[in-house]
Amino acid sequence: MSSWDEAPDVVCHLENVQGLVDVLTAARWKRHQFALLEFSEHGVVLIVEETACLQAKVYLKRDLFIRYDYNAHSRRRFGLSLGLFVDCLNAFSVPAHSNLIQIQYPGPQMQLLLKSVDSPDASICAEISTRIPETIAWDYNFEPAGANPLTFTVKSAALKEAIEDLEWPGSSIQIILEPDPPSVTLRGEGHGDLQIDFMYYANSDLLVAFQCDQRTSFKYKYKFLRATISNMPSSVLKENRGSKLSIGRGGMLKVQHLVSIAKPSVSHAYGGDPVGYQQSGRIAHIEFYVKPEESDD
Amino acid sequence: MKFKAFLTDNGVNLLEKRFLPALDKIGKTCHLYLTRDNAIFLHNLLNGDGVQSVAQFRIQALFDDYRISSQNDDRIAFTIDVSLLLRALRSTVSISSEYGADVAAPDSDSSNRLQIKLVKKLPPNCTVAMPFLTVETRGYKSAVIQDIPISKPLSRAQVVELQNALEMAQDLPQTLVQVPDLIQLQNFVDRMKNVGDVLNVFISKYGDLRVDVSTTLISLGAEFRKLLVIGEQANEPAEDQNLSARSRSSKSISRGDGQTVQVSVKHFSKSLQCHLSKPDCAFYGIAPQGSCLTMIFQFFIPGSRQSDKSISLHCRLPVLDPGSS
Numbered sequence: 001m002s003s004w005d006e007a008p009d010v011v012c013h014l015e016n017v018q019g020l021v022d023v024l025t026a027a028r029w030k031r032h033q034f035a036l037l038e039f040s041e042h043g044v045v046l047i048v049e050e051t052a053c054l055q056a057k058v059y060l061k062r063d064l065f066i067r068y069d070y071n072a073h074s075r076r077r078f079g080l081s082l083g084l085f086v087d088c089l090n091a092f093s094v095p096a097h098s099n100l101i102q103i104q105y106p107g108p109q110m111q112l113l114l115k116s117v118d119s120p121d122a123s124i125c126a127e128i129s130t131r132i133p134e135t136i137a138w139d140y141n142f143e144p145a146g147a148n149p150l151t152f153t154v155k156s157a158a159l160k161e162a163i164e165d166l167e168w169p170g171s172s173i174q175i176i177l178e179p180d181p182p183s184v185t186l187r188g189e190g191h192g193d194l195q196i197d198f199m200y201y202a203n204s205d206l207l208v209a210f211q212c213d214q215r216t217s218f219k220y221k222y223k224f225l226r227a228t229i230s231n232m233p234s235s236v237l238k239e240n241r242g243s244k245l246s247i248g249r250g251g252m253l254k255v256q257h258l259v260s261i262a263k264p265s266v267s268h269a270y271g272g273d274p275v276g277y278q279q280s281g282r283i284a285h286i287e288f289y290v291k292p293e294e295s296d297d
Numbered sequence: 298m299k300f301k302a303f304l305t306d307n308g309v310n311l312l313e314k315r316f317l318p319a320l321d322k323i324g325k326t327c328h329l330y331l332t333r334d335n336a337i338f339l340h341n342l343l344n345g346d347g348v349q350s351v352a353q354f355r356i357q358a359l360f361d362d363y364r365i366s367s368q369n370d371d372r373i374a375f376t377i378d379v380s381l382l383l384r385a386l387r388s389t390v391s392i393s394s395e396y397g398a399d400v401a402a403p404d405s406d407s408s409n410r411l412q413i414k415l416v417k418k419l420p421p422n423c424t425v426a427m428p429f430l431t432v433e434t435r436g437y438k439s440a441v442i443q444d445i446p447i448s449k450p451l452s453r454a455q456v457v458e459l460q461n462a463l464e465m466a467q468d469l470p471q472t473l474v475q476v477p478d479l480i481q482l483q484n485f486v487d488r489m490k491n492v493g494d495v496l497n498v499f500i501s502k503y504g505d506l507r508v509d510v511s512t513t514l515i516s517l518g519a520e521f522r523k524l525l526v527i528g529e530q531a532n533e534p535a536e537d538q539n540l541s542a543r544s545r546s547s548k549s550i551s552r553g554d555g556q557t558v559q560v561s562v563k564h565f566s567k568s569l570q571c572h573l574s575k576p577d578c579a580f581y582g583i584a585p586q587g588s589c590l591t592m593i594f595q596f597f598i599p600g601s602r603q604s605d606k607s608i609s610l611h612c613r614l615p616v617l618d619p620g621s622s
Contacts, residue, residue: 094481123520124520125517126517127516
């Protein structure tokens with residue numbers, strides 16, 4: 001047990017466990033998923049990928065934590081089961097309690113250690129075994145397609161609804177960006193056709209931003225597109241943020257979400273101004289990369 | 298064999314709002330065992346492997362005008378579907394409250410009482426009469442009668458067996474600790490269900506309670522310290538105070554001050570549903586030789602801190618064989 005005497009590589013404290021559960025749930029598209037967790041002096045990155053076609057990255061900057069002690073010289077990277085990690089964190093999230101937790105790595109057997117640190121007489125502890133990652137995560141190397149970026153921002157809830165509606169035609173979904181009139185079309189063909197248009201001028205409350213100088217069209221596997229949004233917890237969708245979609249060289253699709261993991265204001269029933277907790281810095285970034293099926297051009 | 302009684306308002310309230318919802322979560326059917334002095338709801342006492350629960354009421358806590366007679370020392374027992382009894386009581390409560398609104402006179406409750414009795418009836422399309430527990434409400438202008446099918450009353454030998462099982466189930470663990478917040482524990486255990494099936498429960502004479510789920514990939518547990526202890530207690534050696542939860546528990550077990558058992562997470566979670574009966578406190582203990590995990594719920598006389606002796610509820614969780622997990 002001598003390793004306990006030395007300071008562990010990472011010790012961090014997080015205030016709102018439910019926020020972390022929500023963010024990680026967004027990247028959880030199936031039951032058994034292997035995730036790569038990487039600690040560095042800047043914060044934590046979690047990477048999940050599937051068959052070299054879909055990758056999710058969750059960025060938790062060190063400002064999200066109320067304490068972040070990093071004592072290693074190089075990045076600490078390990079693999080663990082995302083499902084177990086989320087289920088375990090969920091056990092720490094007790095409704096109407098402050099849920100301050102400590103995350104520590106490594107434990108005596110290289111585990112990830114979680115501990116509630118609210119009260120000395122009632123505590124929750126967890127140890128999750130980690131493993132050495134088998135492969136280095138594939139670097140998606142997203143590059144803009146041309147001189148001007150091809151990108152649009154759509155309300156997350158509307159995007160989720162549109163993608164769920166496209167389940168019925170199935171298999172593959174075509175995303176078409178049209179500069180004139182500026183619009184985005186999601187089109188599914190299979191057991192019948194379904195086309196959903198977001199017109200920039202007509203739906204400016206849904207399609208918040210749009211940038212495109214030439215007609216662009218790529219096809220993506222439905223199940224991968226769905227993975228980018230369908231697991232987003234409804235509490236996150238209620239925040240009414242937008243999701244930014246960009247198409248890069250070769251049709252690589254990047255979907256970015258911002259998720260607030262600030263403490264929920266409901267827990268401040270003891271009065272006082274909750275302004276101190278609404279730090280805009282308390283935002284986690286989630287990015288999905290989806291490879292296209294084939295090029296249309 | 299005869300049984301007939303009137304449920305008091307308090308009795309209806311106890312059963313309909315508190316105990317039957319809790320018992321319904323433990324298991325669909327239970328034994329109802331009626332004697333001259335007590336009415337007892339028993340789960341899994343004769344057929345071994347589930348959560349055993351015993352909810353015992355003095356007759357005065359539930360009934361007035363209670364009449365029971367049988368050739369077996371005035372004892373009657375049968376199995377009944379808890380959810381049907383609950384539904385019957387719920388509907389009679391809604392009917393009588395409707396009538397209660399119509400009839401303002403305070404002396405009208407005598408006509409509006411809820412009678413419960415054992416009957417034999419010939420159900421439609423049957424040639425043999427079947428036993429029922431009948432719940433009858435007499436309203437202002439009409440009566441509502443609900444027949445709840447029950448099993449054939451237990452034979453004399455079966456009642457003896459039930460009585461013996463009941464007596465066996467009264468053994469108290471040597472050390473009991475008071476559980477702080479059942480609803481919070483329930484929340485936690487419900488989330489634990491996703492992680493594993495087997496729960497380790499550790500209880501010490503120092504007032505420690507630890508519940509954890511452990512697999513090769515993960516261990517997840519909650520620990521409560523400095524709980525109120527009833528029965529055998531001891532002071533924790535000072536040198537142990539700052540050790541990790543796991544090493545403290547293994548040290549106290551080796552000293553004979555702590556015990557640990559494995560139970561099914563599902564069973565544990567079911568027994569936590571007993572909080573629906575709104576107990577005033579709950580105690581956990583491990584029976585001698587680790588034969589079962591016992592949970593005892595205590596009820597106070599309303600408005601006091603005195604234990605209400607006319608109501609009791611406790612559960613016993615079967616212990617899993619450590620080899621089988």
